Amino acid sequence: MVTITELESIVEQIKKMGITEVMLTGGEPLLRCDLLDIVDLCVKQIIEVDITTNGIVINEKLAQDIASSRIRHIQVSIDGLNPETNDIIRGKTGSFLKAIEGINSISKYKVAIGKTRYNRPTMGINTVIVDKNLEDLVGMVDFFKKMEVIQIYRILIAHHPFGLKKQD
Numbered sequence: 001m002v003t004i005t006e007l008e009s010i011v012e013q014i015k016k017m018g019i020t021e022v023m024l025t026g027g028e029p030l031l032r033c034d035l036l037d038i039v040d041l042c043v044k045q046i047i048e049v050d051i052t053t054n055g056i057v058i059n060e061k062l063a064q065d066i067a068s069s070r071i072r073h074i075q076v077s078i079d080g081l082n083p084e085t086n087d088i089i090r091g092k093t094g095s096f097l098k099a100i101e102g103i104n105s106i107s108k109y110k111v112a113i114g115k116t117r118y119n120r121p122t123m124g125i126n127t128v129i130v131d132k133n134l135e136d137l138v139g140m141v142d143f144f145k146k147m148e149v150i151q152i153y154r155i156l157i158a159h160h161p162f163g164l165k166k167q168d
Helices: 004-016 035-044 060-067 083-090 095-112 134-145
Strands: 021-024 048-053 073-077 122-129 149-157
Touching: 004 035, 021 035, 035 048, 060 095, 073 095, 083 095, 095 122, 122 134, 134 149
Parallel strands: 021 048, 048 073, 073 122, 122 149
Antiparallel strands: none
16 A cells, blocks of 8 residues: 555656646445545645545445545445435445445535535546446435535446356
8 A cells, every 4th residue: 555655756756747636446445544644635735526436335424534634525436316226336235325324424524514515525426327227327416416516527438247246
């Protein structure tokens, strides 16, 4: 794993190259215990930080830390409107409910510190479109509009069983 000292050097180099935003993605970036230190390194160099996550590791403490952080945007991968569809596509039972709980927890802590849905970090949903979730797409838009989610974007279309857990 890249150390925080190495990342400090990398962030300085990308700043010199004129890069003004980064997306921290995975594996799963929220598994790094120093993630918010990495965010701070970037922000100190005037580099905006977005994060893509599956959302399943967001507990109350992490949600509170994210809500009060200087992360610009957090994008959670959700691939269905109901637990069954999402969990089949994600390949992990319980991933839908954990991701929804994570989004709701971040929202709760944002409200507690006086932030609205449009204050940082904003939240979005990333969806891989496959034949198993086509019928969910319109409903997903309506469902997530009612939450603190402001975007459903970077929607990918897969014509093969990309992302689907191999069936026995």
